[in-house]
Amino acid sequence: MGTTRTTTAMTTITFTEDELNPYIAHAPARRRLTGPGLRGLPGAGRRETDSVLLDGMTGEIPTTYFFHDRLDLMDALPLAPALEELLRCATAVDELAALRGQFACYAGRLGPQAVAGASRRLLAVFEAGAEGLGDASALFWKLAAVIRPLALVTGPVTTSGLALDLPVRLLDEEFGSACVVRFEGIDVPAALTHAPTRRFLRATGLPEEAALFSLEPDMPLRTLAEHHADDRATDNDPADDRDGVGAGSGLPAHADRLIRLGSLAEDTSLVVDGVTGAVLSWSEPDHTLRPLNADISTLAFTLWLLRHERAPHAVRELTEAYGRLADTMSRNLAAVDRAGPVGTVVAREATPADPTDA
Numbered sequence: 001m002g003t004t005r006t007t008t009a010m011t012t013i014t015f016t017e018d019e020l021n022p023y024i025a026h027a028p029a030r031r032r033l034t035g036p037g038l039r040g041l042p043g044a045g046r047r048e049t050d051s052v053l054l055d056g057m058t059g060e061i062p063t064t065y066f067f068h069d070r071l072d073l074m075d076a077l078p079l080a081p082a083l084e085e086l087l088r089c090a091t092a093v094d095e096l097a098a099l100r101g102q103f104a105c106y107a108g109r110l111g112p113q114a115v116a117g118a119s120r121r122l123l124a125v126f127e128a129g130a131e132g133l134g135d136a137s138a139l140f141w142k143l144a145a146v147i148r149p150l151a152l153v154t155g156p157v158t159t160s161g162l163a164l165d166l167p168v169r170l171l172d173e174e175f176g177s178a179c180v181v182r183f184e185g186i187d188v189p190a191a192l193t194h195a196p197t198r199r200f201l202r203a204t205g206l207p208e209e210a211a212l213f214s215l216e217p218d219m220p221l222r223t224l225a226e227h228h229a230d231d232r233a234t235d236n237d238p239a240d241d242r243d244g245v246g247a248g249s250g251l252p253a254h255a256d257r258l259i260r261l262g263s264l265a266e267d268t269s270l271v272v273d274g275v276t277g278a279v280l281s282w283s284e285p286d287h288t289l290r291p292l293n294a295d296i297s298t299l300a301f302t303l304w305l306l307r308h309e310r311a312p313h314a315v316r317e318l319t320e321a322y323g324r325l326a327d328t329m330s331r332n333l334a335a336v337d338r339a340g341p342v343g344t345v346v347a348r349e350a351t352p353a354d355p356t357d358a
Contacts, residue, residue, distance in 0.1 A: 012037040026059035032083045041090045052079065061086050078137040089141050092125040096148055110155045111167045118149035150308060154301055161196035162277070162297035166204060171300060174307050175207040187220040191257045194277040200296050206261065210303040213270060215262040224271055224282060225255040250287045258282070264292075272296060 014037035017030070024030050032038065041052065053062050053076065061083065062076035080086035095101035096118060102125075106118055123145035126138070154164045171180045182205035185198075192198055201221075208215050222230070228251055252258070258271040258280070267284040270292065279293040293299040 012039045014038075024054070024056045026056060029054060029056070029059045029083055038083065039087075041086070054083070059083065077140075079140060080137055089126055089144075092122055093144055093148060096122055106152060110152055112153060112170075112173070114152045115149045118152055119145055122149060150305055153304070154297075160200065160297065162200060163294045164297040164301055166297060166300060166304075170304060171204065171207055174304050175210065179208050180205045181208050181215055181217045183221060189221055189223050189226075189259055189274070191223050192221070192259050192272070192274040194272075194274060197272055197274075197277045197296050200300075204300065206296075206300060207303055207307070211306040212265050213262060213303060221259050221261065223256050223274075224258040224260050224269065225251060227260045227269070228255065252282075252289050258289075270299075 014035070015033045017034055020030055020033060024033065051064055053064060054060075055062070059082045060078070061080040063079050064076045080089065092102070096103045096106075099107040102121065103118060106114055109117075123142065126141040126145055153170065154166050159165055169177075182203070183201040185202070188198055188201060206215060207213075208217050254273075257274040259274050260282075261270045261272055261279075264270040264281050269282045269284070270279065271282055271289075272279050272295075277295045278291065279296060279299045281290050281292045282288070283290070293302060
C-alpha cells in the first residue's frame with residue numbers, strides 16, 4: 001500500500017485517495033499524504049519498537065508501544081498536533097544530527113558553548129510552533145532540545161589516540177576539580193600498556209562518583225586478578241588461588257591484564273583491557289565479562305552526559321517523560337560509542353525517574 005520514492009537525501013511515501021478511504025477524514029492530513037507525501041522520521045526520537053499513529057479524524061500524531069496480548073496496557077503519548085508540525089520539528093532534529101541546514105554552522109564546533117548555542121537554536125525552532133504543540137507534545141520536543149545537542153561537547157579523535165577528544169577540563173567543570181581523580185604512573189599497573197589510556201588517566205582522570213560508577217580513590221589501580229586475590233585474602237578464604245587466576249577463581253583467563261577502575265554496581269567491576277584499552281564490566285556473581293564502552297574516552301563522556309542530564313535544571317520538567325528521556329540519552333551515547341548497544345544500558349539504568357533522584 002502506498003507509493004515509495006527515494007531521492008539522494010530521503011525516502012518519501014505517498015498514498016492515493018482510495019488508499020486513505022475511509023480511514024483518514026482530516027483534510028490537511030489527506031493533502032499531505034496524497035501530495036508531498038511523508039518521509040522517514042528519524043528525528044522523532046522514538047524507539048524502534050514504538051509506533052507513530054495518525055488520528056484520522058483530528059490529524060493529531062501520538063506514539064504508542066503495542067502490547068499485542070494486553071491492549072489495555074497501551075498508552076498513546078502526544079507527539080505533534082498535525083503532520084506538518086511533526087515534520088517541521090523532526091526536520092530540525094535531523095539537521096542537528098547531520099550538522100546541515102540551519103545547523104551547518106556547528107560543523108567542526110565542539111564544546112559546551114556549541115552545545116548551548118545549538119540547544120537554544122533547536123528550542124527556538126520548537127517554540128515557534130509551541131502554541132500548536134500543546135503541553136505534552138512541547139515537553140517531548142523540549143527534551144530533544146536539551147539532550148540532543150549534548151553530543152556536540154566532544155568529537156572524533158584528532159590527537160588523543162582514543163575514540164574521542166574531550167575538551168580540556170570538561171570533567172572538572174561538571175563534577176568539580178576536587179572530585180576528579182588523576183592517576184600518576186606509580187598508581188597504574190604495568191599491565192596497562194595501552195598508552196592513550198595511561199595518558200588519559202594521568203591528564204584527564206575520572207570522577208570519583210558518577211551515576212552508578214564509583215572509584216576507590218585511596219588505592220592505586222589494580223588488575224582484576226590482584227583485586228580478586230586481595231579480597232579473598234581479606235576474607236581468609238582457604239580456597240583462594242594465590243595468584244588470583246585459575247580454575248578455582250572463576251576469573252577470565254586474562255584477568256592479569258584487566259585493570260579494575262572501580263565499581264559499576266553491586267558485585268560488578270568496571271575494567272579496562274590493558275592492551276586494547278576497551279572498557280568492560282565484570283559481573284562477580286555470574287562470572288561474565290561484557291563490553292561496555294569503546295575506550296576510556298567514551299566512558300568519561302558517558303559519565304559526563306549522565307551527570308549533565310541529571311542536573312536539576314535539565315530534569316525538573318523532563319523526568320515525567322522518563323522513557324523518552326532514557327531513549328534520547330541512549331541515542332546520544334550510541335552516536336559516539338560504537339562498542340555496541342551494551343554501553344547504552346547505563347544510560348537507561350542511571351536516568352532518574354523522579355526529580356528527587358537527581
